[in-house]
Amino acid sequence: MSQFFQIHPVSPQPRLVKQAVDIIRKGGVIAYPTDSAYALGCHLGDKKAADRIKRIRALDDKHNFTLVCRDLSDVGIYAKVGTVQYRLLKTYTPGAYTFILPATSEVPRRLVHPKRRQIGLRVPDNAVVQAILAELGEPLMSTTLLLPGEAMPMVDPDEIRDRLQHDLDLVIDGGFCDREPTTVVDLSEDVPALIREGKGDPEPFR
Numbered sequence: 001m002s003q004f005f006q007i008h009p010v011s012p013q014p015r016l017v018k019q020a021v022d023i024i025r026k027g028g029v030i031a032y033p034t035d036s037a038y039a040l041g042c043h044l045g046d047k048k049a050a051d052r053i054k055r056i057r058a059l060d061d062k063h064n065f066t067l068v069c070r071d072l073s074d075v076g077i078y079a080k081v082g083t084v085q086y087r088l089l090k091t092y093t094p095g096a097y098t099f100i101l102p103a104t105s106e107v108p109r110r111l112v113h114p115k116r117r118q119i120g121l122r123v124p125d126n127a128v129v130q131a132i133l134a135e136l137g138e139p140l141m142s143t144t145l146l147l148p149g150e151a152m153p154m155v156d157p158d159e160i161r162d163r164l165q166h167d168l169d170l171v172i173d174g175g176f177c178d179r180e181p182t183t184v185v186d187l188s189e190d191v192p193a194l195i196r197e198g199k200g201d202p203e204p205f206r
Helices: 013-026 047-057 072-078 083-092 127-136 157-164
Strands: 003-006 031-034 041-042 066-068 095-104 119-124 140-144 170-172 183-186 193-196
Touching: 003 013, 013 031, 013 041, 013 127, 013 170, 031 127, 031 157, 041 047, 047 140, 072 083, 072 119, 083 095, 127 140, 157 170
Parallel strands: 003 170, 031 170, 066 119, 095 183
Antiparallel strands: 031 041, 041 140, 066 140, 095 119, 183 193
C-alpha cells in the first residue's frame, strides 16, 4: 500500500519533501507531478526500482528513461553540452521539454541508447519536483506515468492512488497536471531536431 502525501504545489512542505526523498533513497518508486503530466521516478542507481517501473508501464529493455535534473549544473554532469546546446538549454529550461544529448560516463550504461550513447534530460518548472531534487542532490530516473494501452498520461493524483496504490511506495498529490507530454528536442548535433511536439513551445526548434 502506497503512502499519499499532499504537497503544496507552490510552497512544498520541507518535512514531506524530506520524507519523500527518504523513500526514494531506500529504493522506493514514486508518482510525482511535473510541469506536464505526472511521472514515475526512482533513485538513479537503483536497478530494482527501475525494473518495477518497467513492470508498471509494461516497458521492454529498450525503453530509455529520462534524467530529471534540478538545473544546468546537473545537466553538465550527465550530458556533453557544447556552446550551442548550452545557450538553448539556458533559454528553455526550466520548462516542459525533454532534450536528447550525448551521455557522459556518469550515466549508467543501462540508461543510454546502446549504439548512440544518448540520454534524455529535462529540467521541469514545478516547485514540488524542484524541492525533491534539491533535497535529493541528484537527478531522478524517470518516465511519464502512461499506463499500458492508454493514449494519455495520468494527471489526477487521486486516480493514481486508486489504480496504483499496490504498485507504488508513494503518490505525491501536487494538484492536477497538464495532459500534454513534454516537447522532445534532439540536441545531439549542432542543429536542433524536433522529435515530438508537446507542451513546450515547439516553434523555436522547427
